[in-house]
Structure formats: C-alpha cells, structure tokens
Amino acid sequence: MLSAAEQRDIEEVLPQLPERRAACIDALQVVQRHRGWVSDEGLADAAAFLGISVEEMEGVATFYNGIFRKPVGRHVIRVCDSVSCWIMGCDRLKEALQARLGVAAGASTADGRFTLLPNVCLGHCDHGPALMVDDDLFGDVEPQALDGILDGYR
Amino acid sequence: METPLTRNILPGREPPTRRAYERSGGYTALRQALRMTPQEVQKRVKDSGLRGRGGAGFITGLKWTFVPMGDDAPRPKYLVANADEMEPGSFKDRLLLEGDPHQLLEGMIIAAYAIQADMAFIFLRWAYRRAARHLEQAIAEACEGGYLGSDILGSGYGLDLHLHVSAGRYMCGEETALLNALEGRRANPRSKPPFPPVSGLFGKPTTVNNVETLCNVPHIVANGPDWFKGLGRGSDGGTKLYGVSGKVKRPGLWELPMGTPARELLEEHAGGMRDGVRFRGLLPGGASTDFLVAEHLDVPMDFDSVQKAGSRLGTGTMIVLDDQTCPVGMLRNLEHFFAQESCGWCTPCWSGLAWVERMLADLEEGRARPEDLEQLEAHTRLLGPGHTFCALAPGAMEPLQSGLKYFRGDFEEHLRAGGCPWK
Numbered sequence: 001m002l003s004a005a006e007q008r009d010i011e012e013v014l015p016q017l018p019e020r021r022a023a024c025i026d027a028l029q030v031v032q033r034h035r036g037w038v039s040d041e042g043l044a045d046a047a048a049f050l051g052i053s054v055e056e057m058e059g060v061a062t063f064y065n066g067i068f069r070k071p072v073g074r075h076v077i078r079v080c081d082s083v084s085c086w087i088m089g090c091d092r093l094k095e096a097l098q099a100r101l102g103v104a105a106g107a108s109t110a111d112g113r114f115t116l117l118p119n120v121c122l123g124h125c126d127h128g129p130a131l132m133v134d135d136d137l138f139g140d141v142e143p144q145a146l147d148g149i150l151d152g153y154r
Numbered sequence: 155m156e157t158p159l160t161r162n163i164l165p166g167r168e169p170p171t172r173r174a175y176e177r178s179g180g181y182t183a184l185r186q187a188l189r190m191t192p193q194e195v196q197k198r199v200k201d202s203g204l205r206g207r208g209g210a211g212f213i214t215g216l217k218w219t220f221v222p223m224g225d226d227a228p229r230p231k232y233l234v235a236n237a238d239e240m241e242p243g244s245f246k247d248r249l250l251l252e253g254d255p256h257q258l259l260e261g262m263i264i265a266a267y268a269i270q271a272d273m274a275f276i277f278l279r280w281a282y283r284r285a286a287r288h289l290e291q292a293i294a295e296a297c298e299g300g301y302l303g304s305d306i307l308g309s310g311y312g313l314d315l316h317l318h319v320s321a322g323r324y325m326c327g328e329e330t331a332l333l334n335a336l337e338g339r340r341a342n343p344r345s346k347p348p349f350p351p352v353s354g355l356f357g358k359p360t361t362v363n364n365v366e367t368l369c370n371v372p373h374i375v376a377n378g379p380d381w382f383k384g385l386g387r388g389s390d391g392g393t394k395l396y397g398v399s400g401k402v403k404r405p406g407l408w409e410l411p412m413g414t415p416a417r418e419l420l421e422e423h424a425g426g427m428r429d430g431v432r433f434r435g436l437l438p439g440g441a442s443t444d445f446l447v448a449e450h451l452d453v454p455m456d457f458d459s460v461q462k463a464g465s466r467l468g469t470g471t472m473i474v475l476d477d478q479t480c481p482v483g484m485l486r487n488l489e490h491f492f493a494q495e496s497c498g499w500c501t502p503c504w505s506g507l508a509w510v511e512r513m514l515a516d517l518e519e520g521r522a523r524p525e526d527l528e529q530l531e532a533h534t535r536l537l538g539p540g541h542t543f544c545a546l547a548p549g550a551m552e553p554l555q556s557g558l559k560y561f562r563g564d565f566e567e568h569l570r571a572g573g574c575p576w577k
Binding site: 022028056067082119126132137 | 239279281282284314324399401471475484494
C-alpha cells in the first residue's frame with residue numbers, strides 16, 4: 001500500500017491529467033522520493049493505485065535512467081560520459097571517482113553514502129567535464145576538485 | 155545587432171518575475187494575438203518562415219495549419235513544448251528555460267491560441283532542476299496574472315498548462331515517443347501516419363514544438379514577419395542560439411543572426427582553439443549530425459547551407475574535434491550513446507547499433523579486422539533512413555558515415571597499429 005503521503009502527492013497531479021495512467025512517471029517519482037528507490041513492492045503499489053498492470057508499470061520504470069530499481073546510496077553522483085565531456089576528459093574524472101570511492105561505476109559505497117552512475121549528456125557541455133550530485137550540477141570538474149565537492153554530502 | 159531571445163537573460167542572475175517581464179514589454183504580444191483570429195496568428199508565424207529549432211527545421215507556421223480547426227475539430231486539442239533537450243552536446247534550451255521562463259510561456263499560450271488548444275504541456279528533462287523550479291514559479295505567476303486559466307485576459311479563450319518532469323531517456327525527444335511518455339506508456343516511437351496534428355496525445359490533435367521555436371513566437375507576433383526575416387544573414391530568418399563545446403578557448407552559447415558562419419563562431423566567439431591543439435572537424439548540431447571539416451568553415455550555419463555542405467544544422471550547438479583527440483574514439487563514444495539509448499523497438503536499431511559500437515571498440519583495442527571498415531560502411535546504409543522505425547539509428551549513422559569519409563586514415567592507422575595510436 002502506498003502511504004497516505006505518497007497517495008496525496010500523486011493525487012496532486014491527477015486533476016491536471018486526462019487519464020489516471022498518465023501519472024505513471026509522477027507516481028514512480030513520488031515512490032522514489034519517499035522510499036529512496038522503487039522496489040518491486042513500491043512498483044506494485046503504484047501500479048495498483050493507478051489501475052494499470054505491474055508489467056506495464058515495469059515497462060515504464062525500466063525505461064528511464066532516473067528511476068532506480070535497485071537501492072542507491074544517500075547521495076547519487078552522475079558523471080556525464082557523453083561526447084563533449086568525453087573530449088574534455090570525463091574518463092579521467094570517472095577513474096578518479098572510482099578510485100576515491102573504491103567502487104566501480106554503477107555501484108554504491110559500503111557505508112551507503114554514495115552511488116556512482118555514468119550518465120548521458122547533462123546539457124552542461126560548455127563546462128565539461130560535468131557531474132551532478134543529487135540535484136546539484138558541477139562543471140569544469142578537475143579530479144583534484146572532487147574532495148571539495150564530495151565533502152558537502154555526508 | 156538584435157537579440158530578442160536573450161534580451162532578459164543575464165548570466166548568474168535570477169530570471170525576470172512576471173512583473174519584470176511585463177515591464178520589458180512581456181505579454182503584450184499575447185494581448186495582440188488574442189485580438190487576431192487564430193488563423194491570422196498562424197499566417198503571421200508561417201509568413202515569417204520560422205523553422206523548428208529542435209533540429210528538423212520544419213516550418214513552424216505550416217505545422218500549425220495541419221491541426222483541424224473549427225467546431226467539428228476533435229477535442230481536447232493539445233500543445234506540447236519539447237524541453238527534453240538530451241541531444242549530446244546541446245545546451246541551448248537550458249538557457250531559455252532557466253533564464254526567461256515567461257518568454258516560453260507567452261510563446262506557448264500564443265501557439266496554443268493559434269491552434270485553439272485546450273491544454274498545454276511542458277515536457278522537461280529530469281536533469282534541468284533549476285529550470286523546473288523557475289518554470290513552476292512562472293506558471294503560478296502566469297495564472298495569477300490571468301494569462302492562463304478558463305478566460306485569458308477576458309478573451310473567452312482558455313488554456314491549462316502542466317509541467318511534466320521526465321525521468322530521463324533520449325528517446326523521449328522524438329515527438330511520438332514523447333507523446334507515449336506523457337500518456338504514461340513506455341516511450342517507444344509510434345508509426346506515422348497518422349501524424350500528431352491529426353492523432354497525437356490521447357489520440358487528439360497535438361502540436362509539438364521545441365522550446366527555442368516557441369520563444370521566437372511572441373517576437374514574431376509583436377514585430378512581424380519582415381522584421382524576423384531581416385534578422386538572419388541569408389534567406390533563413392531570425393536569430394539562432396549557437397553553442398560551441400570541445401577544446402576551444404571560450405566554450406559557450408551566443409544568440410547570433412541565423413546564418414553566422416562556423417568560422418566566426420569558432421574564432422570570434424569561442425576564441426579559437428586552445429593553445430597546443432588544432433582544429434580537425436566539428437559536428438554542427440549535436441551528436442546525430444555529420445562531421446564538417448576545415449573546407450566547410452565558411453558555410454553559413456543555416457538549415458539549407460549546412461545541408462548543402464552534407465550535414466544538418468540540428469540544434470546549432472557544435473562539438474569541436476581537435477587533433478589531440480582520436481576521431482575513432484569519439485565515434486565509439488557517440489555510438490555507445492546511441493546503442494544505449496535505442497529503445498529496443500526495432501531490430502536494425504537495437505542490434506545494428508550494438509554491432510557498430512563493438513566494431514569501433516575492436517578498432518580501439520586492436521581486435522579489428524580489415525574487413526570491419528567495410529562492415530561499418532555497410533551499417534551506415536543498413537541503419538540509414540527508411541530501414542528503421544524512427545530517426546534515432548539514421549541519426550547515429552550521420553557522424554559515422556562522414557567520419558569514415560574524412561578520417562579514413564585514422565581508421566586505417568588503428569588497423570596498422572593494432573589499436574588506438576592516441577593511447
């Protein structure tokens with residue numbers, strides 16, 4: 001069952017939509033905001049609330065890189081690996097992040113503090129290499145600047 | 155030089171509030187449009203020759219005329235602003251969304267009036283968090299000001315507007331995939347026909363326009379088609395947001411007359427190449443456009459001229475390749491992106507792109523065979539226009555086919571050296 005708060009958040013967008021199912025992505029985002037990720041149970045809860053099948057909901061959930069179907073750390077680092085950032089050295093940045101965090105891209109640190117994810121173009125191409133930590137965007141990131149950035153996220 | 159799209163945008167500053175936007179003349183074009191008939195608004199925008207700034211360059215006013223009008227038209231009708239800017243190397247709509255959200259709203263309300271839409275959506279990419287905050291605020295302010303709702307400025311015309319924040323997937327930028335996403339379905343593209351103006355969102359008439367396109371609309375309504383045409387350097391009218399990324403001295407984004415030559419962008423605005431590196435080529439408008447090289451630097455960056463030179467203007471945000479960067483490695487990065495972002499719906503795309511990426515990886519890592527170059531060339535045809543469900547795979551083949559043409563020697567050097575000579 002979705003919590004009362006989750007239901008309230010989804011119901012907020014429903015009046016603006018012609019069909020209940022159109023809130024599919026909103027519902028997944030709400031579940032993720034409240035629970036940190038979208039478990040099988042969370043997915044089934046959201047599907048039932050909107051009256052669509054679990055299979056359809058899964059088809060939508062797994063389509064997007066912003067919906068987490070596995071648990072993530074308290075903070076998610078997305079390092080851009082698209083072309084402009086690649087030219088500007090994002091591979092070096094990714095290697096530095098992996099070394100500093102002691103995990104491969106796609107994994108979470110043992111203390112649950114960070115998850116490191118490669119990400120498609122973040123639209124910050126004039127400031128590559130770029131990365132996001134949670135909702136915050138950073139540009140022109142040199143490997144030596146990583147400590148200063150990551151210290152802000154406990 | 156006039157810069158209508160960015161006149162209110164100051165780097166590092168908060169965007170204008172509704173009142174500040176009104177003080178600078180904002181929403182007067184909407185008042186003007188509401189005194190015209192919808193067909194008159196359509197004609198004004200069509201006469202300006204405004205072409206879609208999302209990449210395809212279709213004439214915007216003409217697109218609007220495909221929507222059924224009158225009492226017999228199916229209802230509700232929809233207008234969608236495509237703000238899913240995910241083409242690698244593109245960062246132009248971000249500036250407009252973050253810097254002057256009311257300009258987009260005014261353009262959307264006028265466009266919606268022109269096709270008599272009942273409801274409008276902004277389809278925003280997930281990563282644009284700042285834009286989302288600014289748009290939410292602007293939508294609330296526009297409702298308070300009477301620019302949205304059931305009776306806009308006492309005209310009897312009504313429009314509701316909803317911000318949809320996507321969860322992030324390149325495929326959603328394709329307009330029919332975007333419509334599936336808005337309906338809460340997996341965002342595979344739809345077969346065309348029927349086209350969205352006839353059967354779009356929830357099967358109703360729908361127009362999808364790019365953010366930069368819509369931001370031009372208030373200025374065209376206010377100043378007229380001739381003013382707009384006069385802004386461009388050649389036959390293509392208006393200004394364009396041009397971007398440059400890569401190893402140049404000053405990467406960035408500038409609003410300049412449509413038809414500004416590549417050389418001027420690169421040398422005057424971006425400050426030329428960084429010390430120690432030389433220019434080798436550029437992708438003029440995002441990852442899915444063909445390479446241009448030194449001989450093309452004087453080509454005016456407008457839709458027709460870039461096409462004549464063998465590429466596409468696309469989003470107008472160029473990615474520069476320098477002589478210290480491996481072209482094969484760059485193509486491997488590009489094809490990795492397209493293979494990953496393929497929606498998996500049609501076989502040539504999901505299977506073909508994976509093979510292309512693997513062959514490029516083989517070249518880079520010394521596993522390639524000489525016949526792989528022919529295989530890559532064959533794929534540029536097999537995945538080209540007409541063989542796939544949508545434009546994703548044909549777009550992915552554009553940099554590859556031109557890369558094979560202009561950087562053939564680098565491919566052969568990879569074969570000879572048994573791997574990437576840059577590593």
